[in-house]
Amino acid sequence: MGRMTFIEHDGTRHEVEIEADKSLMQHAADNMVPGIDADCGGECACGTCHVIVDHQWFAKTGAINGNEKQMLEMTPEGAPTSRLACQIEVTDALDGLVVHLPEFQM
Amino acid sequence: MSISTLAMNLSARVVPMQWQIKAAHLAQKTLDRIGLAAKIPEFVESPLPDVSTLAIEDIDVSNPFLWRQGLWGSYFKRLRDEQPVHFQKNSPFGPFWSVTRFDDILFVDKHHELFSAEPIITLGDQPAGLAIETFIAMDPPKHDKQRQAVQNVVAPKNLKEMESLIRQRTQEVLDNLPVDQPFDWVSSVSIELTARMLATLLDFPYEQRRKLVYWSDVAAASPETTGGQVERDEFFPVVAEVAQAFSQLWRDKAARQNAGEEPGFDIISLMLNNEDTKDLIHRPMEFLGNLALLIVGGNDTTRNSMTGGVLALNKFPQEFDKLKSNPALIPNMVSEIIRWQTPLAYMRRVAKVDVELNGATIRKGDKVVMWYASGNRDERAIDNPDDFIIDRKGARNHLSFGFGVHRCMGNRLAEMQLRILWEELLERFDRIEVQGEPEYVQSNFVRGYTSMMVKVSNKNRS
Ligand code: HEM
Ligand code: FES
Numbered sequence: 001m002g003r004m005t006f007i008e009h010d011g012t013r014h015e016v017e018i019e020a021d022k023s024l025m026q027h028a029a030d031n032m033v034p035g036i037d038a039d040c041g042g043e044c045a046c047g048t049c050h051v052i053v054d055h056q057w058f059a060k061t062g063a064i065n066g067n068e069k070q071m072l073e074m075t076p077e078g079a080p081t082s083r084l085a086c087q088i089e090v091t092d093a094l095d096g097l098v099v100h101l102p103e104f105q106m
Numbered sequence: 107m108s109i110s111t112l113a114m115n116l117s118a119r120v121v122p123m124q125w126q127i128k129a130a131h132l133a134q135k136t137l138d139r140i141g142l143a144a145k146i147p148e149f150v151e152s153p154l155p156d157v158s159t160l161a162i163e164d165i166d167v168s169n170p171f172l173w174r175q176g177l178w179g180s181y182f183k184r185l186r187d188e189q190p191v192h193f194q195k196n197s198p199f200g201p202f203w204s205v206t207r208f209d210d211i212l213f214v215d216k217h218h219e220l221f222s223a224e225p226i227i228t229l230g231d232q233p234a235g236l237a238i239e240t241f242i243a244m245d246p247p248k249h250d251k252q253r254q255a256v257q258n259v260v261a262p263k264n265l266k267e268m269e270s271l272i273r274q275r276t277q278e279v280l281d282n283l284p285v286d287q288p289f290d291w292v293s294s295v296s297i298e299l300t301a302r303m304l305a306t307l308l309d310f311p312y313e314q315r316r317k318l319v320y321w322s323d324v325a326a327a328s329p330e331t332t333g334g335q336v337e338r339d340e341f342f343p344v345v346a347e348v349a350q351a352f353s354q355l356w357r358d359k360a361a362r363q364n365a366g367e368e369p370g371f372d373i374i375s376l377m378l379n380n381e382d383t384k385d386l387i388h389r390p391m392e393f394l395g396n397l398a399l400l401i402v403g404g405n406d407t408t409r410n411s412m413t414g415g416v417l418a419l420n421k422f423p424q425e426f427d428k429l430k431s432n433p434a435l436i437p438n439m440v441s442e443i444i445r446w447q448t449p450l451a452y453m454r455r456v457a458k459v460d461v462e463l464n465g466a467t468i469r470k471g472d473k474v475v476m477w478y479a480s481g482n483r484d485e486r487a488i489d490n491p492d493d494f495i496i497d498r499k500g501a502r503n504h505l506s507f508g509f510g511v512h513r514c515m516g517n518r519l520a521e522m523q524l525r526i527l528w529e530e531l532l533e534r535f536d537r538i539e540v541q542g543e544p545e546y547v548q549s550n551f552v553r554g555y556t557s558m559m560v561k562v563s564n565k566n567r568s
Pocket of ligand 1: 215241242243253260399400401403404405407408411444448449450453506507508509510511512513514515516517519520
């Protein structure tokens with residue numbers, strides 16, 4: 001199985017193992033990665049699972065739908081490669097994925 | 107935009123805003139006199155029946171005394187169990203649907219393309235003759251633009267700048283509380299702290315801060331919107347006063363900036379420096395609406411969570427012991443307080459198309475009320491929902507801030523204020539005892555307290 005890395009704003013790294021049928025948000029939650037609140041439990045309705053995807057990985061994380069785009073526009077921490085982790089479906093194709101956590105979740 | 111709003115906007119450049127509002131008040135009084143104005147419901151309190159004695163279609167959860175009489179819990183439980191999407195066809199606020207389960211509420215809140223937040227998010231309509239425009243009651247894309255223009259004032263980066271000031275102002279209030287003798291927590295702590303915070307956000311004259319509280323109390327409590335107790339003859343003059351004070355604040359700020367002063371972190375400075383809002387003063391109903399939204403949004407809600415937390419810890423004393431032995435639980439407890447209290451009972455929507463929801467057919471144009479207060483006690487989504495558990499797992503997964511594009515903009519500010527309050531309280535006091543029953547607000551919207559007597563004892567002496 002593959003691995004993915006979350007990097008906190010202060011540089012702390014968290015490596016997690018890829019598990020089938022789980023979103024990126026669930027991977028963070030199940031591995032106690034701090035800095036992802038996920039207040040709505042993965043419904044694309046709170047914006048508190050915001051991550052900034054490493055440039056070279058961005059295209060591989062899949063398409064952004066209208067709802068996600070709208071929620072992302074509401075975070076002042078937004079960046080060009082921002083995603084909501086609950087909307088990223090994890091497969092083995094993401095083996096090696098690196099995402100950065102924003103300083104704050106809104 | 108209504109014709110009257112358009113007229114107000116057009117005349118804004120020549121006629122001061124407060125005169126226009128006085129004119130609207132006069133026009134309304136005239137309509138009243140000749141019997142043409144919409145009838146304002148009158149609410150007189152009497153004991154409400156036990157819900158088990160009512161036919162399901164007669165249950166009316168818009169009653170503004172349900173909260174005060176402590177019956178909301180049983181009324182909503184019956185709806186959740188028997189008819190989770192429930193229609194009440196003749197309430198004083200007109201016919202409306204109640205959505206009472208957690209998952210259904212989330213569905214409605216998420217789907218702004220099915221359910222509109224316009225024209226207003228309370229059960230009843232705004233007082234006639236005054237169509238104030240705020241982005242909490244606008245749909246995308248207009249909503250998104252307006253929100254983006256002001257949200258930086260409460261964004262976490264700005265909050266970090268404000269934290270030490272808010273802490274210092276909290277310490278001053280707590281250091282001056284009477285010890286070992288009863289006092290009113292609502293007035294001395296909850297209202298005082300929120301007034302200080304609002305004055306900080308707006309850079310409003312600090313000595314006049316209690317005015318902000320009074321204004322927003324009046325704004326949220328007219329009988330036709332929420333079943334509250336404010337008379338129209340009190341409402342209109344207050345709106346005129348607010349308009350005058352805020353216009354003044356705006357013009358002063360603008361003048362100081364033009365003279366070269368650095369813009370501050372306050373809301374007016376931010377609006378003056380944003381392309382979309384820098385001319386807002388020429389659109390009075392929107393100008394008033396946006397400022398009113400910030401003071402009303404940040405007033406009752408935080409205040410009643412400050413009171414609700416103390417009440418909850420008194421009803422569940424073992425949780426207070428848990429807290430004292432582990433203050434690291436404060437952030438989790440703050441979320442639990444906000445869930446347990448649910449300061450705003452609901453938000454209202456209007457169906458834009460016919461929608462099937464959990465067995466009910468909602469028709470285009472129907473009013474739909476998302477009862478957060480009920481969803482936060484939904485056994486299907488939350489374990490032991492009536493219990494207050496400060497180390498509850500998943501405490502952040504509550505409905506009190508809503509979800510979707512309208513999700514509370516001030517949620518981080520509210521959490522920060524409550525966290526600071528509890529950190530500073532634990533530093534000082536060993537006991538915070540509620541004396542007798544608190545007094546409850548009359549409203550179907552605000553779940554609040556008008557007074558609550560408490561006695562505190564110092565940590566060191568006892
Ligand atoms: C515990 C405290 C608070 C609670 C429970 C609360 C609750 C809510 C709720 C339920 C909504 C509507 C959500 C929806 O429609 O889905 C909302 C929106 C809003 N709140 Fe709060 N609020 C609180 C504190 C604050 C504070 C401190 C401020 C500002 C200073 C604030 C400003 C706003 C604004 C501007 C909106 C409109 C957002 C939009 O429409 O995009 N709130 N709040
Ligand atoms: S968990 Fe709420 S948007 Fe992702």
